[in-house]
Amino acid sequence: MKYFQRFSIKGKNAIVTGGAGILGSHFCMGLADAGANIAVVDINVENATEIANEIKKKYGVTAKAIYCDLTSEQSVEEMVETVVSEFGTIDILHNNAAGKSSNLNAFFAPFEEYDLNQWKEIMSTNLDSMFLVAKYVGKVMKEQGTGGSIIQTSSIYGVMGPDNRIYEGSFYLDRQINTPAIYSASKGGVVALTKYLATYWAKDGIRVNTITPGGVESGQNETFKQNYGNRIPLGRMAQAEEMVGALIYLASDASSYVTGQNILIDGGLSVW
Numbered sequence: 001m002k003y004f005q006r007f008s009i010k011g012k013n014a015i016v017t018g019g020a021g022i023l024g025s026h027f028c029m030g031l032a033d034a035g036a037n038i039a040v041v042d043i044n045v046e047n048a049t050e051i052a053n054e055i056k057k058k059y060g061v062t063a064k065a066i067y068c069d070l071t072s073e074q075s076v077e078e079m080v081e082t083v084v085s086e087f088g089t090i091d092i093l094h095n096n097a098a099g100k101s102s103n104l105n106a107f108f109a110p111f112e113e114y115d116l117n118q119w120k121e122i123m124s125t126n127l128d129s130m131f132l133v134a135k136y137v138g139k140v141m142k143e144q145g146t147g148g149s150i151i152q153t154s155s156i157y158g159v160m161g162p163d164n165r166i167y168e169g170s171f172y173l174d175r176q177i178n179t180p181a182i183y184s185a186s187k188g189g190v191v192a193l194t195k196y197l198a199t200y201w202a203k204d205g206i207r208v209n210t211i212t213p214g215g216v217e218s219g220q221n222e223t224f225k226q227n228y229g230n231r232i233p234l235g236r237m238a239q240a241e242e243m244v245g246a247l248i249y250l251a252s253d254a255s256s257y258v259t260g261q262n263i264l265i266d267g268g269l270s271v272w
């Protein structure tokens with residue numbers, strides 16, 4: 001038995017939504033490094049194109065940037081059709097995109113004043129989009145009859161409440177931040193959707209799992225990094241590339257008996 005070969009996804013075709021993001025670009029590169037061809041799906045098609053070009057150059061696989069507004073059913077349907085016509089099959093889906101808001105004051109507003117339309121906008125990007133992409137990709141995977149692997153990105157705040165003390169003196173995105181309830185609620189929904197789909201598609205050989213990142217360092221100020229690190233058994237925030245190993249494991253046959261699970265990559269935050 002060649003055990004390590006089971007981590008290879010050579011020749012498989014993968015979609016990564018939000019592939020132009022901070023973590024998304026690492027997820028695309030990681031899957032490409034393990035051998036997969038990548039559809040870099042994002043509303044920001046300019047950044048997605050840069051990433052697709054870098055993937056082709058570095059890893060020698062096929063990579064294409066594909067525009068999609070994941071909150072629109074028509075756009076998702078068209079995106080999946082494009083992937084099938086360009087790549088032939090879909091073997092791996094990484095349902096990964098999430099959004100903040102163009103209005104950060106509304107996004108970070110206190111719960112008692114939170115605007116319902118803001119709530120719905122984020123729910124649409126973070127959870128409705130995962131339903132839509134899974135709906136159209138799942139249909140293709142079922143028709144192909146060769147199974148598949150779907151991985152969905154949640155967040156540590158989808159499984160536990162935020163410790164609001166860490167935001168004292170914090171600064172990110174040019175402002176004071178917090179974790180809004182809609183972020184937690186939408187990300188909790190991702191975990192539930194994963195479990196539902198894992199049993200629903202098990203008979204079709206489609207495995208569905210969640211990866212749950214903890215806080216990743218991406219320009220937060222020193223106070224926040226220290227406050228956050230003090231809450232973490234490993235004593236620090238994560239680096240983006242530390243999220244990728246679990247994704248490759250779940251995308252590949254190395255995890256062929258794993259479905260419905262949630263791998264928490266949180267430096268131990270959820271343990272104590």
Ligand SMILES: NC(=O)c1ccc[n+]([C@@H]2O[C@H](COP(=O)([O-])OP(=O)(O)OC[C@H]3O[C@@H](n4cnc5c(N)ncnc54)[C@H](O)[C@@H]3O)[C@@H](O)[C@H]2O)c1
Nearest residue numbers: 018020021022023024043069070096097098099155213216
């Ligand atoms: N970065 C972290 O610290 C962290 C921690 C926990 C969980 N996560 C989760 O990891 C995932 C990736 O995070 P990230 O840091 O790369 O986020 P990011 O904000 O850097 O990237 C998100 C990407 O999604 C795209 N996007 C947003 N709305 C879209 C839409 N309607 N249609 C198409 N594309 C859209 C954006 O253009 C962007 O490229 C997210 O689900 C996020 O919630 C991140």
